[in-house]
Each structure stands twice: as structure tokens, then as C-alpha cells.
Amino acid sequence: MLRSAGLWHFCRRLGAARVPAENLGRREVTSGVSPRGGSSSRALNIFDRDLKRKQKNWAAQQPEPTKFDYLKEEVGSRIADRVYDIPRDFPLALDLGCGRGYIAQYLNKETIGKFFQADIAENALKNSLETEIPTVSVLVDEEFLPFRENTFDLVVSSLSLHWVNDLPRALEQIHYILKPDGVFIGAMFGGDTLYELRCSLQLAETEREGGFSPHVSPFTAVSDLGHLLGRAGFNTLTVDTDEIQVNYPGMFELMEDLQGMGESNCSWNRKALLHRNTMLAAAAVYREMYRNEDGSVPATYQIYYMIGWKYHESQARPARRGSATVSFGELGKINMPEEEKSQ
Amino acid sequence: MSANGAVWGRVRSRLRAFPERLAACGAEAAAYGRCVQASTAPGGRLSKDLCAREFQALRSCFAAAVGGGCSELRSHHCTPAWATE
Numbered sequence: 001m002l003r004s005a006g007l008w009h010f011c012r013r014l015g016a017a018r019v020p021a022e023n024l025g026r027r028e029v030t031s032g033v034s035p036r037g038g039s040s041s042r043a044l045n046i047f048d049r050d051l052k053r054k055q056k057n058w059a060a061q062q063p064e065p066t067k068f069d070y071l072k073e074e075v076g077s078r079i080a081d082r083v084y085d086i087p088r089d090f091p092l093a094l095d096l097g098c099g100r101g102y103i104a105q106y107l108n109k110e111t112i113g114k115f116f117q118a119d120i121a122e123n124a125l126k127n128s129l130e131t132e133i134p135t136v137s138v139l140v141d142e143e144f145l146p147f148r149e150n151t152f153d154l155v156v157s158s159l160s161l162h163w164v165n166d167l168p169r170a171l172e173q174i175h176y177i178l179k180p181d182g183v184f185i186g187a188m189f190g191g192d193t194l195y196e197l198r199c200s201l202q203l204a205e206t207e208r209e210g211g212f213s214p215h216v217s218p219f220t221a222v223s224d225l226g227h228l229l230g231r232a233g234f235n236t237l238t239v240d241t242d243e244i245q246v247n248y249p250g251m252f253e254l255m256e257d258l259q260g261m262g263e264s265n266c267s268w269n270r271k272a273l274l275h276r277n278t279m280l281a282a283a284a285v286y287r288e289m290y291r292n293e294d295g296s297v298p299a300t301y302q303i304y305y306m307i308g309w310k311y312h313e314s315q316a317r318p319a320r321r322g323s324a325t326v327s328f329g330e331l332g333k334i335n336m337p338e339e340e341k342s343q
Numbered sequence: 344m345s346a347n348g349a350v351w352g353r354v355r356s357r358l359r360a361f362p363e364r365l366a367a368c369g370a371e372a373a374a375y376g377r378c379v380q381a382s383t384a385p386g387g388r389l390s391k392d393l394c395a396r397e398f399q400a401l402r403s404c405f406a407a408a409v410g411g412g413c414s415e416l417r418s419h420h421c422t423p424a425w426a427t428e
Contacts, residue, residue: 203379203382203383203389204379206389206390206391207379207382207389207390207391207392207393207394207398208391208392208398209391210390210391249362250362250365250366252358252361252362252365253362277398277402279361280361280365280401280402280405281375281379281398281401283361283362283365283372284365284371284372284373284375284376284379284401285375285376285379285380286376287372287373287376288372288373288375288376288377288379288380289376289380
């Protein structure tokens with residue numbers, strides 16, 4: 001296994017030299033993506049990215065990092081399946097928000113020539129998992145990609161885009177760095193994820209404190225995902241959804257595991273303190289409302305998998321209107337032998 | 344974070360004992376849970392302290408619960424990995 005000797009640190013301002021002069025006055029972001037539809041002027045700032053980096057660094061340097069990896073391993077293997085489904089090999093690939101490299105361990109060097117592992121947390125890159133593909137580790141924020149246009153044949157991203165502030169821009173940047181006929185395969189948490197936890201905390205906080213504040217971060221809806229990918233310029237979109245249900249002994253164990261995965265809340269509007277009474281009440285409500293027969297409580301993770309292609313002339317396009325040669329009425333006759341069709 | 348690391352350590356160790364103590368108060372927790380769940384039915388309305396009585400019962404049971412031994416039901420969770428340091 002070949003690894004580069006060290007980590008490449010990309011400063012956020014590195015790309016400034018490449019930004020055309022007329023763009024400098026309009027925005028402060030520094031990658032070379034030209035603004036489409038003014039998305040940067042509506043950029044949201046929901047998540048504290050600095051805190052997320054600290055949380056991921058903390059999670060990656062725990063004594064037993066594999067204990068909390070089960071979800072990311074599972075989703076990583078499903079993304080690797082989707083990569084294998086494409087009958088092509090990819091000389092240069094990028095894993096955005098790779099963590100400890102959960103996707104790379106399932107792929108082989110015939111499919112991927114060289115793999116860039118990009119993450120915001122350097123401890124995760126330092127403790128990465130074994131893989132036979134030559135990798136280069138890069139410290140990169142998903143919202144500010146320092147790569148040139150038309151660089152990568154494949155970009156994968158597993159369970160890290162749900163912490164991105166400006167998702168439309170991030171998807172546009174991914175589209176930008178892909179080569180024509182390149183593909184983006186991503187997985188992110190969807191709307192129903194952890195709804196049991198969200199509801200229990202909401203009910204308990206309302207009953208105990210008279211109001212509630214959000215404790216589970218907002219997730220994208222599946223319909224929005226299609227629009228976002230289309231707006232970013234991707235073709236031939238595929239979005240499918242998967243639900244993974246994990247059983248825990250109780251709510252506290254679930255929260256401990258979420259913290260160990262590096263998925264603690266980092267939104268700016270989070271409440272700094274969760275009262276012990278509220279936690280106790282929420283655990284009781286969770287158990288009563290959602291428990292299984294054997295006493296454990298389930299937590300639902302809804303994962304959206306998306307596949308988008310960058311346009312290339314060789315790709316199939318919808319046919320021109322009016323160019324049909326058969327009508328729908330003849331559909332029923334497709335499997336009939338020839339002499340019956342002519343009747 | 345390192346400046347109040349000692350405080351944080353104490354808080355976390357107290358939190359780790361929560362699940363065992365909660366398990367010892369299954370009946371009170373279930374009563375409280377049922378009360379809150381009943382308010383989510385159509386026509387119900389959840390307001391502050393709607394289930395205060397059930398919660399007080401749960402709290403006193405919780406405070407009295409000893410975090411030491413493990414009950415039979417949770418024997419397979421007796422030494423959860425996350426509780427050992």
C-alpha cells in the first residue's frame with residue numbers, strides 16, 4: 001500500500017490567485033466555481049464548522065475508534081457496491097469527508113488508480129484504515145475545495161455532507177472538479193434520521209421546561225436533493241433511500257455512540273445545556289414510545305444515496321419530441337409471436 | 344476544555360451511571376412515558392408540568408437508585424464497554 005509521506009494542508013485562501021478579478025469584490029470564498037443563481041449570497045451559516053472539526057478530531061483519537069464505526073462502515077460498503085456497479089475504472093478519485101477511509105478499504109486498485117482522502121479532521125486521516133489503493137491524504141473543508149476544474153473521474157462522499165452549511169455550493173464545487181463523464185456518488189443522512197430521539201427530546205423538553213429547542217440537526221428532504229443536484233449541473237440523477245435501524249439499550253447509549261462517531265450537534269442555535277431532568281424525562285419517553293419487545297430502543301438512520309454524472313456527449317439523452325416510432329398501444333404486443341402481431 | 348477537564352470528567356462519570364439507575368426505575372419511567380405519550384393522542388395537549396407527579400416519582404426513584412449492582416434483566420449490559428475507563 002502506498003501512502004504519501006505526509007498530509008497536505010490546504011489553507012482556505014489558497015485558491016485566491018485563481019479567482020477571476022471580477023469575482024473578488026463579490027464574494028469572499030476562494031474556489032474557482034463561478035456563481036450560479038447567486039447561491040453564495042443566500043449562503044446559510046447553520047453549523048459551526050470549527051466545532052465540527054474539533055468534535056471529529058476528538059472522536060478520531062479515542063482509544064477504541066472502531067467501536068463507533070459500524071454505521072459508517074456499513075454505508076461505506078454500500079457506496080463501494082455502487083462504485084463496482086459502474087463498469088468502468090477511475091484513474092483518479094476523491095473521497096470527500098472520508099473519516100478514517102471507510103470506502104477505500106472496500107475498493108481495489110483495478111477500479112481506482114489513485115485515491116485522494118479528504119477530511120476536515122487530521123486525526124481521522126492519521127488513523128486511517130488499510131487499503132490497497134495508493135492514497136493521498138488531504139486536509140480539506142468540504143465547502144472550500146482546492147482542486148482545479150476537470151480533475152477527478154470519481155467523487156464519493158459518505159455521511160459528511162449533512163454538516164455542510166451551503167449544500168448547493170458544495171455540490172456545485174463537486175460538479176466543477178469532476179471531469180466530463182465523471183460521476184459523483186454520495187450518501188447523506190435524510191429527513192427521518194433519529195426521529196425517535198428528536199421527538200422524545202421535544203416532548204420531554206416541552207413537558208419539563210415549557211418549550212423546546214432543536215437538538216437534532218436539520219436534514220435534507222429527498223425531493224430537495226434531486227433539485228439540488230440538478231441545479232448543480234448533474235445529469236442522469238439517481239436518488240434512492242435506505243433505512244438502517246440500530247437497537248440500543250437506551251437513549252444514553254445512543255447519545256454516547258453519536259458522540260463517539262463525531263456526530264454531536266454543532267449548530268449555532270444549539271442549547272448549551274441539556275438539563276439532567278430533561279435527559280431523564282426524554283429517556284423515559286423514548287423507552288415508552290419506541291421500545292422493542294426485548295427492551296431495547298431503536299434508532300433510525302435514513303440514508304439517501306445519490307448518483308450524478310457530469311455531462312459528456314457520449315451520454316444518453318432524452319429523445320426529441322415527436323420522434324417516436326411505436327405507440328403505447330402496442331406495448332401489450334411486445335412478447336407476442338410475429339403472426340399474432342400483424343392481426 | 345482542558346482547564347475544566349476535572350469538572351467535565353466528574354460530569355461524564357455521573358452521566359455514565361444514568362442508564363443503570365434508570366433501569367432500576369422501570370415502572371416509574373414507564374408511567375411517566377405513558378403520561379407524556381397520552382398527550383400526543385388527538386385532542387391531547389402537552390403543556391409544562393402536565394406529568395409533574397409522575398416525573399417526581401421517577402426522580403425520587405432515580406435519586407434513590409444505587410448505581411452499583413446490575414439487575415438480572417440487564418446482565419448482558421453489565422459491563423458496557425463505554426463505562427470502563
